[in-house]
Amino acid sequence: MELIRMRVAARRALTPHIVEFTLVPLHEGALPAFTPGAHVTVEAPSGAMRRYSLVNDGTAPSKYVIAVKRESAGRGGSASMHDEAVEGHELNVKAPENDFPMADAPRYLLIAGGIGVTPIYAMASHLEREGKDFNIIYLSRSAGEAAYLEDLTTAFGDRVLAHHDEGDFDRIYDFWDHFAEPQKLSVYCCGPKPLMDEIRAISGHWPEGRVNFEDFKPVEVVRADDEPFEVELRKSGATLTVPANRSILEAMRDAGLNTVSSCESGTCGTCKTRLLEGEADHRDMVLMDEEKANNLMICVSRACPGGRLVLDL
Template sequence: MIELEVAKRRQLTETITEFTLTPADAAALPGFTPGAHITVQTPSGAMRRYSLVNDGSAPDSYVIALKREPASRGGSASMHDVALEGTRLQVEPPQNDFALQDTPEPLLIAGGIGVTPILSMARHLTAQQKPFRVIYCSRSAEEAAYLDELTAMGPHVTVHHDHGDFDEMYDFWDHFETPQAHHVYCCGPAPLMEEIKAMCGHWPEGRVVFEDFKPVEAVKPDDTPFAVTLRSSGQTVDVPADRTILEALRDAGIATASSCESGTCGTCKCTLVAGEADHRDMVLMDEEKTSRIMICVSRAKSAELVLDL
């Protein structure tokens, strides 16, 4: 982990804030490529991944922008409310699961706060004087972060506002009807991602690339509370319907290892001693599911789980 300090905050829209993070000890920062992200331990303790928007060739800071989510379970809300200038945060070094390939004239598609990795790609391609196209969709101009910078890049940037009306959503079919040689990079809310995935099934594999930080629905509307007992101490922690096991343990002052907190990395894997789990992760093999559980997203089908913690 790297200790960084919030050097600057900038309000981009009513709900989106940009954070400039600099090393707390003036040490050199690892570089990164367009599309990369960092994992931040937010003031609430939750680990959250945020795309980097600045140049990563020799960075003296990491710049991220994040939206305050209405249903935040602690991550984005604590960043907006508590991570003021001067606040120190623990951050994992950059990783890139959404790397920009060196292909001709890529199409970059952004929706809402998904503009952050797309912006980093657009900035990079502009600096390299390479052709590209951008389609940026949002509800309104007032809710579109970095709108002025993107539109200033030229006519190859298309901006579309649907004003929350399904009938006014951008029609992507013309871009996907016939498979093209270029790559497509897409980041945005679930409805946008699902629409693009439905349209590109006939494209060659790997030609359309997605960045999705929320692949698992950790909390669902019909979830119910249950209890978790820790074998080492015998302590029982109640897990409310709207909290994950990891969050409930954290709320109770019990420290556990975690990283992605989206069911994709495996850091929070625990031994399941007793009880029936409701597995929601994307890591465990079928043969592991009777004896292991990812506590960042999975829940219980039984009234109680016993964990080797």
């Protein structure tokens, strides 16, 4: 995959916890184009690889625009972007990929929850340029936490329905009227897991392929009940304790040990590693069942409770 060296040309605070980054290439030459719904994988200053949706038009881009929410319960990637990726800072960025592509439809309903607004904004801008019929439902806790809300309402007017529940369960938006009867439109939804679970549940009677989702957290890298465990790296001779809130890959990085990685979400297979001893708690979406006894993905997998792993690293 192509690696592009880019510079932070501008930062814009969208909310107290979300910052927009404009990235431009260090060297001359056209940037790879992309379609609405695409994302880039960015190597944060901490070394963590994180995926961010692209907000700008990808037809002939001279820049990549992303928005990053500081995740207080995260593993340091977003905090590193907020604290260290200042204007002028250089970053490694992988060429755009699109796991959330749009298909042609007579009408569109775009549903965004929180930071999930980023691909939805790009899709709406594209549909506007194409003269297509669409509406947006944008959910957030409050107007002050809704990134791009002013931009969206300025651009698309009353086609944007913004709903803020203020953290009150009784004020959660009711989607049933939108999904009670299947309609001749395509739905694109991006947001937190509870939102997408709700949309999946109430759209089960719709034709297959009509309701589409984007989720940047396909696996739980760290779970609340995880425990520390020991991993021996046979080739390097190192033995590490992997904390409950870190992955093997992150523990290696923290110890100054370099290894290859890409998605860091258990979906690409780049960090596939030979398992020499121990029983792994597999959390990836790549390995075949017959591979799991002797391999694991160090970006997401752990030792089973009380266990210890020996890896061919």
